[in-house]
Amino acid sequence: MKHLSVNHLLGIKYLNKDDINLIFHLANSFKEVLNRPIKKVPTLRDLTVANLFFESSTRTRISFELAQKRLGADVVNFSAGTSSLSKGESLIDTANNILAMKVDVIVLRHSNPGAAEFLSNHVKSVIVNAGDGSHEHPTQALLDAFSIREKLGSIKNKKVLIIGDVKHSRVALSNIFCLQKLGAKVRVCGPSTLIPKYLNKLDVEVSHNLKESLEWCDVANILRIQLERQKNNFFPSNREYAMLFGVNQELLSSLSQDILLLHPGPINRGVEVTSDVVDSHNSIVLNQVENGVAIRMAILYLLAAKIKR
Amino acid sequence: MRHDKKFQYNMSDRKIILNVDQLKLTITRLSSEIIENHIELIDKCAIIGMQPRGVQLSQQIHTMLEYETGYSVKYGLLDSTFFRDDFRRREDVIIPNKTNIEFSLEGLNVILIDDVLFTGRSVRSSLDALVSFGRPNSVELLVLIDRRFSRELPIQPKYIGKSIDVIENEHVVVNLDGNNSSVILLNEKS
Structure with a gap:
């Protein structure tokens, strides 16, 4: 077993069967972690994750945030309503400004199909697609x-x-x-x-x-x-x-x-x-919903494992 | 399954540390030592095998403890992958094995079991992982083979099968499969 074949999770289209099975194997382990009296592990304690949600979400955002916190990562949240987006800032500028504050992973929800892929081509960070328009989730x-x-x-x-x-x-x-x-x-x-x-x-x-x-x-x-x-x-x-x-x-x-x-x-x-x-x-x-947290922990773990120190 | 590097061994250069009979004696002695220390509170004991290579040894010791004392003894398996200190420092991603502890460790006397003690880093991560299941009253470490002078952390087992001195390119291989059981020392081909 090596690594995921991808550096970002942009869509299922880019994953192969081995990737999916690897994610499932890890999700099983994380599901067990989530049933311990103390549901937290320190694996990602030296990483920071930004949740950029340009579209409303309850389940997915909370699920991602819980997954990040239970992996020990630092988390910053951003939602479109309260941001400088309303002042006309572009997606790349917003992301780069957040990255300048030393963020390692971006979880992105956006109403435009292909937004996650676009961002992955323009900013130096691991991108996880949390839904891009009517394209992929x-x-x-x-x-x-x-x-x-x-x-x-x-x-x-x-x-x-x-x-x-x-x-x-x-x-x-x-x-x-x-x-x-x-x-x-x-x-x-x-x-x-x-x-x-x-x-x-x-x-x-x-x-x-x-x-x-x-x-x-x-x-x-x-x-x-x-x-x-x-x-x-x-x-x-x-x-x-x-x-x-x-x-x-x-x-x-x-x-x-x-x-x-x-x-x-x-x-x-x-x-x-x-x-x-x-x-x-x-x-x-x-x-x-319960499995969602474990799956997201698995994805963050596997993508973070590829981030060079 | 996870951190086994594919070493090339020089098969002619192998030394038996423990043969079948010696292994049987050693495991019996280790079980007796546990009973000696814990007989009065055996129901407050938990045997925890460290994944992946402490599993077989812990199963054998657990079976022997139950047989000798006539009591049911708590038993679980612990994988400490998510508590390791080498995440993002290895070439491959570390794939966890199964953890199975279906009881709280709060107030129990835990006996943590692994086959070979080398740097002590796995034990360190296991100690951290254990606490997720409650605060044990005490934790003792049992190892079949203690590789002396190779420790990178201040960790010392309470129960030791055999202590050996091993140089860096030698590998200790433990096999606990029935009549083929043995502990051998292999020399890595340079």
Whole structure:
């Protein structure tokens, strides 16, 4: 075992299967650390991490911050609302100013696809993509796959269904890359207005029939309807969406086998999924959140190991 | 699995330090010493094997302790990778082994077990890692082989199988597999 094949985590696209398995191996160890009475290790105590969040986030930001603190790193947080960004400073200038204060790793969330890659080409720091527009959200995909593997033993040959707003979802694209690299079969299901045309190039099946797709799959990942991005009327109403593509208990009870349900959060209860389903034994939503910290610790550990002293 | 460098050994230049029979005697003696010191509070004892190479020895000693005393003795495995002092100083990333301690160490007398004591750095990191599981009443160190005069930290075992003097390019190899058990000294090819 050597190192990750990459120096930054920009997207799952750039990782290979060995990288993903190495991340999972470390995540297992960190999960054990997180269950100790003292959940902290000193491994990154000589490193400083900046969380640059140009887009709002609760789960991902807290998860990254906890991962950094439990690895002993120093952490600085930045969010767009309270920064000089509103005074017109560019992304590179903001990042370089923060780096001038001796920061080793930048965790970036940005609304522009490719923002993390752009930054990695222009500043001298390790970059971790925490979501770039509708492009990739690699840590989410890794924690999703890790959670599935934990429940089902393996990802290989498993049938995974991604339901909903694939067009606007960075989670969907990263999940497709990650699951396929681990040998899963991936299908997406949603209204045709929310399924991007490029999917046929990614060897992904497309369906518009939710019941038939749920019957096909072992695991369903229910995406959030991004209400803030629905100004173009991709579907007539939330109520109609819920009727055609919402997952409810009646639908699950009609299936011939039990399936595993994931959701990246935040959940619109009653729209893409009903409350009783979220809280049922099929749902591993809270396992995903717990595993998120371990996955992020694993990534920070493996990337930091490559930083020259 | 992790910090094993691929050494080339000069196989003709090997010396047996302990053969099967001697090893058996040594492990029995080490177990007896633990019993002698802890018999009155054996339920307050915890045997902790250090990953990766202290595992087999700790299992054998733990089995012997339970057999000889008739009591159940707490047992766990500890990996101290995240507490090591050489992170970012090695060519390869350090991959951890499994830690499995399913009880609190608060107030227990811990006996930490490894096969060979060399620089003392692994023991140092293990002592730090142990505290994550509670504050032990005491920690004692047991090693099968003590490589004298090679310590880089002030660490001294309480229970020693055998002390040996080894020069830098010699390697101690411990094998605890049944009838093939032995401790041998190998000379690295220059």
